Amino acid sequence: MAQSSETLSMLKFPVLIGDIGGTNARFALLVDSYAEPREFPIVQTADFANIDEAIQASILDRTSIMPRSAVLAVAGPIDGDEVELTNCDWVVRPLQMQRTLGLEDIVLLNDFEAQALAVVALGEEHMVKIGAGEAEATAGRVVLGPGTGLGVAGLIHAGRTWIPVPGEGGHMDMGPRTPRDFEVFPHIERIEGRISGEQLLCGRGLVNVYRAIAKADGTEATFTTPAEITTAGLAGSDPTAVETLEMFVTCLGRIAGDLALVFMSRGGVYLTGGIAQKIVEALKHPRFRAAFEDKAPHSALMKAIPIYVITHPLAALTGLAAYARTPARFGVETRGRRWTAA
Numbered sequence: 001m002a003q004s005s006e007t008l009s010m011l012k013f014p015v016l017i018g019d020i021g022g023t024n025a026r027f028a029l030l031v032d033s034y035a036e037p038r039e040f041p042i043v044q045t046a047d048f049a050n051i052d053e054a055i056q057a058s059i060l061d062r063t064s065i066m067p068r069s070a071v072l073a074v075a076g077p078i079d080g081d082e083v084e085l086t087n088c089d090w091v092v093r094p095l096q097m098q099r100t101l102g103l104e105d106i107v108l109l110n111d112f113e114a115q116a117l118a119v120v121a122l123g124e125e126h127m128v129k130i131g132a133g134e135a136e137a138t139a140g141r142v143v144l145g146p147g148t149g150l151g152v153a154g155l156i157h158a159g160r161t162w163i164p165v166p167g168e169g170g171h172m173d174m175g176p177r178t179p180r181d182f183e184v185f186p187h188i189e190r191i192e193g194r195i196s197g198e199q200l201l202c203g204r205g206l207v208n209v210y211r212a213i214a215k216a217d218g219t220e221a222t223f224t225t226p227a228e229i230t231t232a233g234l235a236g237s238d239p240t241a242v243e244t245l246e247m248f249v250t251c252l253g254r255i256a257g258d259l260a261l262v263f264m265s266r267g268g269v270y271l272t273g274g275i276a277q278k279i280v281e282a283l284k285h286p287r288f289r290a291a292f293e294d295k296a297p298h299s300a301l302m303k304a305i306p307i308y309v310i311t312h313p314l315a316a317l318t319g320l321a322a323y324a325r326t327p328a329r330f331g332v333e334t335r336g337r338r339w340t341a342a
């Protein structure tokens with residue numbers, strides 16, 4: 001069973017840190033609390049049957065450093081000793097990992113909790129600012145990331161610590177707003193009859209929007225991958241891809257604005273995940289901030305909130321490293337999510 005640990009004792013070094021997404025898993029080793037993380041090549045989750053094999057083959061077989069602890073961020077609800085990942089087939093079994101990989105101590109966090117930790121750990125040199133607004137140093141923040149899914153977390157400052165608030169905000173309803181939306185939205189693939197943010201704002205969502213626009217216009221949808229659509233959209237070489245990217249950016253602005261209202265995030269909105277950093281130019285178009293700020297009666301408040309795209313390629317790992325080094329800096333509850341060998 002996962003142990004309760006109200007007062008987080010320090011993790012024993014070396015610490016293995018890992019960010020397990022739906023498509024990619026990224027790992028690094030922290031030898032001690034001062035050394036820079038030692039990074040390893042990114043692993044495709046589909047290439048390994050389970051996480052234990054991925055760690056063994058891509059980390060442990062390539063180094064003589066034996067990690068004693070692990071802090072792993074996973075995309076999926078952490079509940080019990082078997083954690084199923086949302087967008088891939090891996091099941092994380094900490095008790096088994098203690099036996100097979102020789103780890104004494106394992107902490108599991110939500111993947112967007114790790115992204116939230118990264119927002120505190122990274123400096124502005126790892127971000128691109130979109131538009132105006134100034135961050136208030138200890139005000140609430142929002143982290144929002146279109147990737148394989150649509151991840152969301154809040155971040156609040158209280159009791160001199162930063163507290164990440166993981167949630168399932170990517171599954172909030174998303175409705176049509178403009179006359180054009182009303183033409184396109186009926187063709188967007190639904191989940192149990194519903195259009196949630198994640199039906200539009202992730203890799204799969206890009207393809208979904210693209211096909212819906214083609215259907216609304218009676219044209220042929222030739223592209224099949226998110227990268228093809230954003231590449232053609234950014235290059236301006238295909239009108240359906242151009243409109244897809246515009247609609248994606250507008251809908252992302254709307255949902256980012258809603259979340260900023262929920263968390264009163266005067267500390268900023270931070271876009272992370274694989275897609276935002278690839279479409280920075282499209283996010284710089286005024287339509288993105290216009291959709292974000294279009295929140296009457298709070299437009300003036302929204303104008304003052306800065307938005308950043310996190311460009312660090314291993315942002316979540318940076319957050320996990322900061323947490324592993326100084327857990328007391330962060331209000332992360334590990335009860336039911338920490339497995340310490342007796």
Ligand SMILES: Nc1ncnc2c1ncn2[C@@H]1O[C@H](COP(=O)(O)OP(=O)(O)OP(=O)(O)O)[C@@H](O)[C@H]1O
Pocket residue numbers: 020021022023024025075087111146147148149150151202203204206226227228230231273274275278
């Ligand atoms: N150039 C691109 N434009 C748009 N989407 C892209 C591009 N390249 C990759 N993608 C999509 O980005 C998604 C992967 O995002 P990311 O790198 O954040 O992966 P992840 O960490 O595994 O995701 P998650 O944490 O959401 O499960 C995939 O859906 C992929 O198709």
